[in-house]
Amino acid sequence: MPERHDPDGRPNHRSARPEGSGGRPPRYVAPPGGGAGGGANPPDLSALLAAAVRVDTVDPEAEGRVLAAFRAARDEGAHGVARTRRRDDWRPEGERSRRWSVRAALVALTASVTLGGVAVAAIGTGGGARDDNDERGRTRPSSSAPDTATTAAPGSSAPGHADGPSDRPSSAQDTEAQCRAYESVKDRGQVLDSAAWQRLVEAAGGEKDVEAYCARQLTEAEERNGADKAKPGKSPVPSATAGNSSGNSSGDSPGGSPGKGSVQDAPGAKSTNGAKGKAG
């Protein structure tokens, strides 16, 4: 770096150090004010530092390698297709921020559309599940219809479930629940088109056989459950007594009932039943 050392002589003129003018050129000179005034003289120091640290000799071999890499990239066409990333954009601030704000807006738009789609999909599945529950749930409150109430009451008698809730396979439970719900929705034609109802109809062997099928299912369920009560299925006649008994029995063992999905509905049916029983 010989050519860089010529300017190094300059500080001699400004040097406050007497020994600086000695036999060697002082690369680094103390600022005139000493340590306290050190910050006052940074330009000189900067120039000295730059002169000392910069490497002004070019290594031809290194340059040759770099230029070869340049040619290779250029001939591959890498310079034409490469996309400018944010860290490659060193244009002045205003120009850059305008350009990037457009890009940022596009990214935000894409992201919102994507996330929106995900959200809609999530709503779709979640909504479907909720609809199902609503259908089942709605049948229980609507068990103000006398026959539904009577069918619901025995099935949901708490002691049975409390005794052996895990004995019954879940499919039987589902069928049971569907059968109860069926009573209340069978007149609403379009509801029966749904896949769950179609399965029920299929299992029954035809739409007109559903009632019989359900009666069978519920009776079986009762028999599975009802070793304790030996309740005779679901005839409208024992409605009042069934309501009372179920009310009583749940009063006997309240702890057993909550927990199972179908059992949770029992209180609703029970209360309706109980009211009916009192009214009747």
Add this chain to the structure above:
Amino acid sequence: MAVARAQEGDEAAFAVAYRIVQPGLLGYLRGLVGDEAEDVASDAWLEIARDLGRFRGDGAGFRGWTATIARHRALDHLRRQKVRPRASALEQDMLDLPGTHSTHEQALEALSTEYALELVSRLPRDQAEAVLLRVVVGLDGPAAARVLGKRPGAVRTAAYRGLKSLARQLSAEGVTDDGPRTLGESR
């Protein structure tokens, strides 16, 4: 402008840009990784040559862009080596003590560069980098801040403190210095 012409495929223009940028870049890298600077600079320039088409900006922007690439390569290197930059500079200093040089004057000149690097390497890392980017690479404050990924105010303060600290050390050693300065004596 050389960079723009180089981006259009002009090799001679790229050579010009290289010769303008390389001295400061190599000085900066010497402050970061000591005598590995040539290797790291070589890696950095391969990346620069490859990614030239991505760059947008003028000559000053090109300095900042290349400094960023060089810095990343240097930090990669340091991570691989698990060696602190000041340690590597120190080892280099110890190996490069005068006496192996042919003439007295050459020894002094070589020492001055090494001594400058040694002083810089004594600074806290953020101050050393700020000083090197501002003074040696020749970046302005905002560009240096962008290279370092910091706020311009923080980099300005770091550069100021670094230079002040360097001046203080020089003045302190200047008082006690009454002979050819060598590293062994300065320690």
